[in-house]
Amino acid sequence: MKKVKTLLFIGLLGISMTSLAQQPGVEKIAGGKTHEFRYTNPITRDTALSMRDHCIIKVENKWYCTGTSNPVWTGPNPGVRLLVSDDLIHWKQHSWLIDASKLPEDCPYNGRFWAPEIHYIQGKYWLTVNSGKVTKEDPKGMSTHSVWLFSSDEVTGPYVLVNGPLTPQYNNDATLFEDEDGQVYFYCSGNGLFQAKIDLTTGKLTTPAEKFLDKKQPGWPEWMIGGIEGPFVIKRDGTYFMFFSTWTRGYEVGLLKSKNPLGPWELVSDEPIFGTRKKGYRPELAIEGGYDHLKFQDTEDPYCETGHNALFIGPDGNIWSSCHYMGYEKRPYPYCSELQDWGKTPQMGYEPVYYENGRFYIKGPTWTEQVVEY
Structure with a gap:
């Protein structure tokens, strides 16, 4: 059992964090009381709740989570689901924000x-969805896969389509960030990372979607070349930070920074700040990109994937990072005699985020009981 003391984020939930901090019911926990939050990753261990790319939002005294439902790779999936929890430990299915079985045949x-x-x-609540049109000729809908924007007055919906597709080409993993002046920015992936300004009222980009970082950017680290995705932007002390993921060596999270919401962006660290890497897990992705998959060391954790993160307000009122954790069959969990069925599917996991020396850090990934005191 490991104890982790989180740093109090003075001013972190202020105006510079508008998109994250203005969630209803979000406020700092104050007073002289001592609290403990105990958790063990992965949080969910239920194949029925399996998702990838978890994104959590706190509203009043509940947390809601959405993500990529199964099946992921083999064709259409059931839609956009919503999970709910009262304590960040016990999660259950709430509803389908988009139920694919109820969409009309001509739905794009x-x-x-x-x-x-x-x-x-x-x-308002804004839902970004990445999808395309499944046809007989394109059974996975990849030729039209792009970003769609929905809005609702309630986190649980119903959500109404505002606009889409937002870009004319393949794009994925869309996210939104509101700056102090009320300007909203749009970021996404698609064989690299893209950025633009967006008007939420119309759902239209007001500047072209600019590709500002390629996975094979000259002079940038080799651990990016397998692919980069999942941007998520936050602002602290006048600096914009962008978390993003790469799957070259497993699933890892990198961190960029800039003095402007549209860059130029630079790496905060030459190495990823979080994640897992295993030489024996999908080495072909590194080889195809021209990266020597044998020249790095495996991380000690029992996972093959811990990536595509998003930030949310945790139990202590501070910022935490969520993403999917997936067990590595060649390295079973230390408290399991065999890797359980849930370990073979992506499950929800999260860790505290802390800010020190002008940058963000993420604890973990962990797999034994953690105790957060606040």
């Missing part, structure tokens, strides 16, 4: 519904 976003996110901005 009936595909795989990858990496949805919910953001509370300017008094």
Whole structure:
């Protein structure tokens, strides 16, 4: 059992964190009382709740989570689901925000519904959904896969389509960020990372979606070349930070920073700040990218994937990071005689985030009981 003392984020939930901090019911925990939050990753261990790319939002005294439902790779999935929890430990199915079985035949976003996110901005909930049109000729909907924007007055919906597709080409993993002046920014992936300004009222980009970082960017680290995805932006002390993921060596999270929401962006660390890497897990992805998959050391954790993160307000009122954790069959969990069925599917996991020396850090990934005191 490991104890972790989180740092109090003075001012972190202020105006510079509008998108994250203005969620209803979010406020700092104050007073002289001592609290403990105990958790063990992965949090969910139920194949029925299996998702990838978890994105959590706190509303009043509950947490809601959406993500990529199964099946992920083999064709259409059931839609966009919503989980709910009262304590960040016990999760259950709440509803389907988009139920694919109820969409009309001519619906242009009936595909795989990858990496949805919910953001509370300017008094409304905004749902970004990444999907395309599944046809006989394109059974996975990839030729039309792009971003769709929905809105609702309640986190649980119903959500109404505002606009889509937001870009004319393949894009995925959309996220939103509102700056102090009320300007909202749109970021996404698609064989690299893209950025633009967006008007939420119309759901239209007001600047072209600019590709600002390629997975094979000259002079950038080799651990990016397998692929980069999942941007998530936050602002602290006048600096914009962008978390993103790469799957070259397993699933890892990198961190960029900039003095401007549209860059130029630079790496905070030459190495990923979080994640797992295993030489024996999908080495072909590194080889195809020209990366020597044998020249790095495996991380000690029992996972093959811990990536595509998003940030949320945790039990202590501070910022935490969520993503999917998936067990590595060649390295079973230390408290399991065999890897359980849930270990073979992506499950929810999270860790505290802390800020020190002008940058963010993420604890873990952990797999034994953690105790957070606040």
